Amino acid sequence: MPELPEVETVRRGLKKLIIGGHIVQVKLPYPKVISGDSNAFITGVMNASFTAIDRRGKYLLLRLSNGHTIVSHLRMEGQYSVEPREATPHKHTEIIFELSDNRAVFYNDTRRFGRMVLATTGHEKIDVPSLAKLGPEPTADDLSLDYMVTAFAKSKKPVKSFLLDQNQIAGIGNIYADEVLWQSKIHPETPTNSLSRTVLAVLRQNIIDEMARAIKHHGTTVHSFSNVFGEVGQFQNELQAYGRVGQPCLRCGTTMSKIKVGQRGTTFCPFCQLKPNSVI
DNA sequence: GCCCTAACCTGATTGC
DNA sequence: TGCAATCAGGTTAGGG
Numbered sequence: 001m002p003e004l005p006e007v008e009t010v011r012r013g014l015k016k017l018i019i020g021g022h023i024v025q026v027k028l029p030y031p032k033v034i035s036g037d038s039n040a041f042i043t044g045v046m047n048a049s050f051t052a053i054d055r056r057g058k059y060l061l062l063r064l065s066n067g068h069t070i071v072s073h074l075r076m077e078g079q080y081s082v083e084p085r086e087a088t089p090h091k092h093t094e095i096i097f098e099l100s101d102n103r104a105v106f107y108n109d110t111r112r113f114g115r116m117v118l119a120t121t122g123h124e125k126i127d128v129p130s131l132a133k134l135g136p137e138p139t140a141d142d143l144s145l146d147y148m149v150t151a152f153a154k155s156k157k158p159v160k161s162f163l164l165d166q167n168q169i170a171g172i173g174n175i176y177a178d179e180v181l182w183q184s185k186i187h188p189e190t191p192t193n194s195l196s197r198t199v200l201a202v203l204r205q206n207i208i209d210e211m212a213r214a215i216k217h218h219g220t221t222v223h224s225f226s227n228v229f230g231e232v233g234q235f236q237n238e239l240q241a242y243g244r245v246g247q248p249c250l251r252c253g254t255t256m257s258k259i260k261v262g263q264r265g266t267t268f269c270p271f272c273q274l275k276p277n278s279v280i
Numbered sequence: 281g282c283c284c285t286a287a288c289c290t291g292a293t294t295g296c
Numbered sequence: 297t298g299c300a301a302t303c304a305g306g307t308t309a310g311g312g
Contacts, residue, residue, distance in 0.1 A: 075288095075289095076289085076290095077290090077291095092290090109289095110289090110290065110291070111288090111289050111290050111291080112288085112289050112290070113288070113289060113290095154282095155282080155283095156282085156283085157282085157283070157284095161283090161284095262283095262284080262285095263284085263285075263286095
């Protein structure tokens with residue numbers, strides 16, 4: 001499931017492959033992938049070239065030469081690939097951008113959750129309101145400790161749910177939420193506003209470090225994630241909490257437990273991830 | 281405004 | 297073996 005490191009990996013791959021690519025035809029086997037008017041989408045991208053690939057949170061921003069931006073969210077299993085133009089679409093290919101150099105950009109999505117929408121470059125936050133609400137990127141420059149102290153004090157939600165809220169911090173998903181909470185020795189059901197500044201400082205550093213490490217390893221492949229070159233990520237080999245239910249905690253040896261927090265499967269160590277009021 | 285839940289969707293897994 | 301139920305999860309809409 002693409003979280004920020006996986007989306008960043010896709011962005012870097014697309015940047016290498018499709019910048020300068022000129023769209024001469026669009027095929028839309030699954031129109032629902034487009035939010036809004038699919039005919040207007042096709043008209044809006046035709047005869048334009050890809051000029052840049054940006055990212056905000058888990059959103060990809062595919063910049064076009066005609067002043068438009070394709071805002072693309074991969075959700076659970078969305079994937080891009082670049083194929084020969086005559087390649088046969090896959091069972092789950094939802095949109096194909098045919099390029100003038102006899103290649104084609106395929107967007108495939110097994111679970112059909114991903115969506116894309118056409119925005120006016122520079123007005124993305126107006127055209128796609130969810131972009132405007134996104135919290136800071138999980139980097140040292142954007143995610144300050146002061147911001148975290150202020151934001152976390154406003155919510156009583158379980159901290160796991162809070163971390164998954166893209167309006168608070170952009171880019172964290174289920175895998176990395178479990179990882180950073182384990183690293184920070186915080187129980188996932190701890191009320192967000194009960195975390196001290198000291199604990200938040202540890203959590204902040206773990207979030208920043210974990211995201212950077214995952215990007216370096218080209219993301220995590222748990223189900224089907226691969227980059228535009230068809231290569232899987234490597235970070236699943238580095239995971240310390242997610243997916244380790246029933247196995248011994250790598251820190252204390254206690255059997256890892258699994259619970260539901262806000263509808264999300266959550267793996268944690270019941271011994272070293274203490275409930276509220278924990279002190280590090 | 282905050283929080284929780286259902287819905288979206290399909291492949292893999294589990295249970296009978 | 298085969299079918300049905302359950303699970304996985306990011307985001308949004310709707311209800312309390």
